[in-house]
Amino acid sequence: xxxxxxxxxxxxxxxxxxxxxxxxxxxxxxxxxxxxxxxxxxxxxxxxxxxxxxxxxxxxxxxxxxxxxxxxxxxxxxxxxxxxxxxxxxxxxxxxxxxxxxxxxxxxx
Amino acid sequence: xxxxxxxxxxxxxxxxxxxxxxxxxxxxxxxxxxxxxxxxxxxxxxxxxxxxxxxxxxxxxxxxxxxxxxxxxxxxxxxxxxxxxxxxxxxxxxxxxxxxxxxxxxxxx
DNA sequence: ACTATACTCAACCATTTGGTTGACTTGGAA
DNA sequence: TTCCAAGTCAACCAAATGGTTGAGTATAGT
Numbered sequence: 001x002x003x004x005x006x007x008x009x010x011x012x013x014x015x016x017x018x019x020x021x022x023x024x025x026x027x028x029x030x031x032x033x034x035x036x037x038x039x040x041x042x043x044x045x046x047x048x049x050x051x052x053x054x055x056x057x058x059x060x061x062x063x064x065x066x067x068x069x070x071x072x073x074x075x076x077x078x079x080x081x082x083x084x085x086x087x088x089x090x091x092x093x094x095x096x097x098x099x100x101x102x103x104x105x106x107x108x109x
Numbered sequence: 110x111x112x113x114x115x116x117x118x119x120x121x122x123x124x125x126x127x128x129x130x131x132x133x134x135x136x137x138x139x140x141x142x143x144x145x146x147x148x149x150x151x152x153x154x155x156x157x158x159x160x161x162x163x164x165x166x167x168x169x170x171x172x173x174x175x176x177x178x179x180x181x182x183x184x185x186x187x188x189x190x191x192x193x194x195x196x197x198x199x200x201x202x203x204x205x206x207x208x209x210x211x212x213x214x215x216x217x218x
Numbered sequence: 219a220c221t222a223t224a225c226t227c228a229a230c231c232a233t234t235t236g237g238t239t240g241a242c243t244t245g246g247a248a
Numbered sequence: 249t250t251c252c253a254a255g256t257c258a259a260c261c262a263a264a265t266g267g268t269t270g271a272g273t274a275t276a277g278t
Contacts, residue, residue, distance in 0.1 A: 003124055013118035014266085018191075025195065032224060044267055046225070051265095065224045065275040073198035080192040082127075086134065087189075089182035123236085141254060153237055155255070160235095174245040174254045 004056070005082055008075040011055035016040070017048050021071065024058060030066040113165070114191055117184040120164035125149070126157050130180065133167060139175040 011017055020034050035045030049069060052058045057076065058069045120126055129143050144154030158178060161167045166185065169178045 005127070006122055006124060009118045009122035013115055013122055015112055015115060016266095018114070021195075025198070030224075040266095041268065042225070043227085043269085047266075062225095067225070071195075071198065073195050076192055076195045077199040080189060080196075083185055083189040083192065086130075086180075086182050086185045089134070089180065090186040125236095139254075149236095150238065151255070152239085152257085156236075171255095176255070 004075065005079060007055040008057070008079045011051050011057055012079070014048070014051075016045075017052055020045075020048060020052065021057065024069060024071040028068045028070045030068055031060075032066075034069065113184065114188060116164040117166065117188045120160050120166055121188070123157070123160075125154075126161055129154075129157060129161065130166065133178060133180040137177045137179045139177055140169075141175075143178065 012021075016038055019037070023029055023034060023037075031046050031049055032042065034049060035042050038045060049058065049060070053060055053069075055075060057072055059072045060067050060069045062068075121130075125147055128146070132138055132143060132146075140155050140158055141151060143158060144151050147154060158167065158169070162169055162178075164184060166181055167178045168181045169176050171177075
């Protein structure tokens with residue numbers, strides 16, 4: 001069973017999909033509206049939406065002939081939680097680890 | 110020019126690479142040490158390290174016949190910053206957006 | 219009834235990914 | 249010097265990605 005973070009980070013690793021998420025943060029959007037800003041076929045855009053949906057980042061519901069998509073921030077929160085594991089490495093103003101490496105480089109013994 | 114977030118998220122979308130980052134948080138490691146926990150050829154592991162390196166997540170320096178790799182948390186901080194864009198959607202205890210959608214579903218007009 | 223819209227599907231394509239192997243180079247230690 | 253260990257390289261492979269097209273289905277509006 002591939003970890004959920006795999007799907008989440010993979011979904012986020014594409015600028016088209018990140019832009020779609022941004023638009024979704026303004027509210028529910030049909031797939032066609034999500035596709036419109038990109039020079040891309042509707043089917044291509046729909047496949048991106050499916051990637052987001054399978055990662056649990058959006059939830060789609062059919063309304064008439066439209067498929068309305070809405071943001072589902074749960075996995076984003078999980079991904080953020082994972083990232084903050086390293087907060088201590090960047091939080092204290094500087095890269096503490098990088099500083100250590102540099103110091104060791106300049107004074108190797 | 111692909112956005113740096115593309116590389117960062119892509120690098121993070123693989124459990125092997127995430128595990129490598131975890132080990133690196135304990136300090137500098139040669140590639141062979143990073144490869145050892147995984148049932149994988151050394152070359153396979155080295156390619157993962159290269160992906161991390163190209164994403165700027167690790168920095169490698171050669172010491173004798175070893176290549177010591179160290180964590181470079183900068184891109185992690187950037188990715189975290191991007192993720193926190195959505196903090197408002199999950200921070201207030203519940204999924205506010207999801208709640209809105211649900212309410213709309215139960216009372217469609 | 220007709221038409222345009224919103225989407226689905228199957229097929230295809232080029233590129234990237236994640237992995238392998240076997241041969242090679244280089245450095246450390248015996 | 250001789251040998252082992254750490255990496256590198258090139259070549260290969262199967263599978264997934266990101267995109268296309270053309271045809272089809274179903275819904276909404278006129």
